[in-house]
Amino acid sequence: MKNKIKIAFILPSLAGGGAEKVILNIITNIDKKNFEPELVVFDKSGPLISYLPKNIKIINFKKKLLKNCIFLLIKYFYSNNPKIVFSTFGYINLFLIFIRILLPKR
Helix, strand or coil: CCCCCCEEEEECCCCEEEEEEEHHHHHHHCCCCCCCEEEECCCCHHHHHHHHHCCCCCEECCCHHHCCHHHHHHHHHHCCCCCCEEEECCHHHHHHHHHHHHCCCC
């Protein structure tokens, strides 16, 4: 059996914005035979909770702000080793670029 590629989709919450809808649409329609999507949210709150697919693993940090999730994100990357990290938020992408040196090399 072929190994699935683990993808971490990162969101601050499930508020009703366009970025959240895009990620939920991708997660819902991604090829589950080749990919293993995980949704990482800072705070699992918002009106889009009902749109979450039941078969998707959700990691909820239960924090409101990125600054409170820094160590939780680094710990997540070390313990789960996603091959791809995907976010549609500029400030999260910028943060990930800065902490890249602290992340596993693989």
